Amino acid sequence: MKARIFEIMEKAKYRDIPSLIFDWSLVILISLNVFSVILESFSTLKLRYLGLFSSFEFISVIIFTIEYLLRIWTSDLKYPRRNRSISILAFMFSGMAIIDLLSILPFYIPLATSIDLRVLRVLRFTRMLRILKIGRYSASMALIGRVLKRSKSDLVVTLFVTFLLLLLASSLMYYVENPVQPDKFPNIVASSWWTIITLTTVGYGDVYPVTVLGKILGGVIALFGIGLVALPTGIISSGFMEEIRLKNQSEVKKNKVCQHCGKPIDDN
């Protein structure tokens, strides 16, 4: 029975009706959660239907908790390790399990702090990715996932270099613009708001350099922003190309036989 429950909770195999029902019910519940969070943000709706929102939230948390507990129970099937508790820990420290826990935990802890941790329930939104797993786009999602995984190390380096560039540019800009605009560039940390918005080429226009030196520096940093787009794009492009090449290669290898003499063709 445990194996069957695990099977149902995992991605549905072809024509496994209970598993499909489970998947779609969860997708519908998550969508309703998203919808409810959005509606609740309208203050008039929140006041009028406060009871309804609370009840729905209560039911959702209970269902998500049951699901979480079932996943802990079946964790030894997903992460087969020597020891049962290691399986549970392996599950609990997987990325999605942490997000799931964070999105339900605050409702069990009475909080007196000023920050309302129930905000964390928006983390449930990420579970809508599940819709891609059960739909007909699962191959595309897997492809994009593989490409990002393959390029991860290169992207991390790009991100680190961006971070260094951010620190360097913010410091220089602080020295140049602070004497003239002390309210816009009060310190290096605050100046980094300008830098990140320029490097990503968003450019709101709430902060911009006014001195000549600041404008020269700003222009150079904006040009580096182009590089910040070009590098990850190049990395991801080559990742997609490599995936396609591997797929073509494995397809070619299977049926490479001369159709006249029947001998296999050894084509590099």
Add this chain to the structure above:
Amino acid sequence: MKARIFEIMEKAKYRDIPSLIFDWSLVILISLNVFSVILESFSTLKLRYLGLFSSFEFISVIIFTIEYLLRIWTSDLKYPRRNRSISILAFMFSGMAIIDLLSILPFYIPLATSIDLRVLRVLRFTRMLRILKIGRYSASMALIGRVLKRSKSDLVVTLFVTFLLLLLASSLMYYVENPVQPDKFPNIVASSWWTIITLTTVGYGDVYPVTVLGKILGGVIALFGIGLVALPTGIISSGFMEEIRLKNQSEVKKNKVCQHCGKPIDDN
């Protein structure tokens, strides 16, 4: 005669004069329609030449209606099905036919509603794509079409992930900025205006975060905006590469010979 009319209305074959005349007349009529819509938007011109605009619109709608009816009539040649009515439906529910119908229908229905559906005639603009089909750029247009079709599934997944990111970022930004800027971030739906303008790196500057947490979040979302450019670009790049590879392969295929028996190899 029906077959001939169909042939004329379809893309012109080499040196089919009536078909070319039909194609170019239609392109000219559509261009004039575009021009007329643009001129009519100048209020002074609209007042002065009201009669002229109305007459031209009247004639255009009649011509487009005749064309639409002819296409219904010849739909069994374009969509050969068992049943004639199925052919007609197959035509009527094709993408371009719906757009064509929507762009002429409002002129036959007396409307008392506040929204003027005659706005829909701008849909006729899309028919200017026809100019690419009859010109010397038809190969390029077909190539771009094939690449987009090939990449469609990956692009849909990217769009869905973008949509999720949009929901998540808008919700978080609403919680962070609403207490300080209730007019700019009144609810999650309104906050999504800020998110989409930041994710696409447009950055008008009409709305931007002012709290420290909001700025950190804004910077992270702007960085994700880079990814939003990098992913589709990578997908489309690899799509173009794959098209070129397939073209090269089919050229190579022609003169490839098995090294055992010397006969040509019919490679995958």
Add this chain to the structure above:
Amino acid sequence: MKARIFEIMEKAKYRDIPSLIFDWSLVILISLNVFSVILESFSTLKLRYLGLFSSFEFISVIIFTIEYLLRIWTSDLKYPRRNRSISILAFMFSGMAIIDLLSILPFYIPLATSIDLRVLRVLRFTRMLRILKIGRYSASMALIGRVLKRSKSDLVVTLFVTFLLLLLASSLMYYVENPVQPDKFPNIVASSWWTIITLTTVGYGDVYPVTVLGKILGGVIALFGIGLVALPTGIISSGFMEEIRLKNQSEVKKNKVCQHCGKPIDDN
């Protein structure tokens, strides 16, 4: 002697001293022209050194005119045609020759019109590209030129589709925003300013939608702006890849011989 003058004026061959002197003199003169135009834009400098600027402009125009006439004279060597006048016309209607003529012609025509055509001398700036031809970056410049030439047809289609999208989006935005912001969206032509600035993701923030429908439309158009970046990038990427592939292929073909038996390897 005519052949020698032609040789000198063309791109310098290896160690052709007079040709190198000619090339570098011209590059220096063009650079000085650029510098002079920039300095002249400072009103204080213009007033103080008016005579100097005029003299330099006078000398420059004379030198450029002599060069232009020499190029007409040697046009039958560059464009060998049956008839001499056809050679001259072939030269005069080449892209760079038109730009060169436009940048010197206004100084020979006394102008009483309000628009000062001497503005056209900034067209001389384009001749600085010549520096790339004589320097060590000529291979890179030729590569980029070949890639752009190869991708030209695809880029033209992208540009045309962008133009259609611009017309369609501007029209829709005009209908949606004109009633609320008649000063920002007075007609379709003026609305296209907003559209182009949004599609290219520049987003100054001088014009932006304020209605709910306008913001939805604006978000969709901003997303199309991502596509407007992704498409040409994909086209150009694949163009570079194809150039590199062709180069590799031609290198491989030359020396593909088995080093044990000496027979050529026929490796597609």
Add this chain to the structure above:
Amino acid sequence: MKARIFEIMEKAKYRDIPSLIFDWSLVILISLNVFSVILESFSTLKLRYLGLFSSFEFISVIIFTIEYLLRIWTSDLKYPRRNRSISILAFMFSGMAIIDLLSILPFYIPLATSIDLRVLRVLRFTRMLRILKIGRYSASMALIGRVLKRSKSDLVVTLFVTFLLLLLASSLMYYVENPVQPDKFPNIVASSWWTIITLTTVGYGDVYPVTVLGKILGGVIALFGIGLVALPTGIISSGFMEEIRLKNQSEVKKNKVCQHCGKPIDDN
């Protein structure tokens, strides 16, 4: 002993403990320097802990100076030349050595000028790249380095063309907008601020064209900005692809056999 000091200061080999300690100590010191510069930019913190900041800076400069002198001492091991002084010069004029010197030199020179050259210590930030060399991302960093090196010549040409476009666009915009907005476009140099912010699609919105001609020109320049993103991205993409192809090729090379004699083929 000199060889051993050189070995320790270079990138740590596998399990060379003193070298690893040296590397990590330096990374920690550089990180503390970065942190100190950031904290010092908060005026309240600077006033309160002035002594602490000065002492830390004093110690840092001494350590970096010792490191710099050690590198000069061991320069003949890094740059083996005929003459010892040429080795030292080869080291001193290497990119990173200049940056290192500039970041410590100002503290030895009493300066009475208005510009505080101690700003140059932010150059130390660049040394944080060292963290990538000793971490597990060194392969990715080397890959990105190789791709940028390979594409350098093409990127330089793109940068030069961008520079020309910047000059040309700024000049045209100056002529068009100066009569209407003399404060925003006072001369060509000042106008280039608008151009660079538009070409990089940042678009702050502090300067934008208001005339019809200026808006048309602005739209065209914004479209060129798309090209400015597309070209380097295409160059870098193909650079990554070429690197991957070379890697795959060298892997394939190992087990390729001639079909005539069965011996391994040493492919280009």
